[in-house]
Amino acid sequence: MSTILGFDFGLKRIGVAVGNTILRQAQPLAILGAESNDAKFAAVGELIREWQPALCVVGLPSHPDGAPHEMTQRCRRFANQLHGRFGVTIALVDERYSSAVLGKRQGERIDDRAAAIILQQYFDEHAHF
Structure with missing residues (x-):
């Protein structure tokens, strides 16, 4: 059994979900809302040390037609930093519709649930590990 962490990266918050290769079900885990990049990565580092994931899944946003936008590159950079640091x-x-699926209400924080949708999509698309 291997643990997998899923991330919904945002400039203000990072949603985190957890799942494993046996159950293949993603669960919301945390919303990290630190101000500085160093504080965000410190919080991410704590989760990685605690859960010891075999894999981290990062949502990659794009326009509805698949074209990249500003957040696409930022998410790629976040993924590269996860790999490099840890x-x-x-x-x-592909996370194009993860937040839309949740039907966010005003003021509601859904980042951890969006991360769970991203991670569940990974499980659903990868039948073997």
């Missing part, structure tokens, strides 16, 4: 294997997953 030595974890990374998978990128």
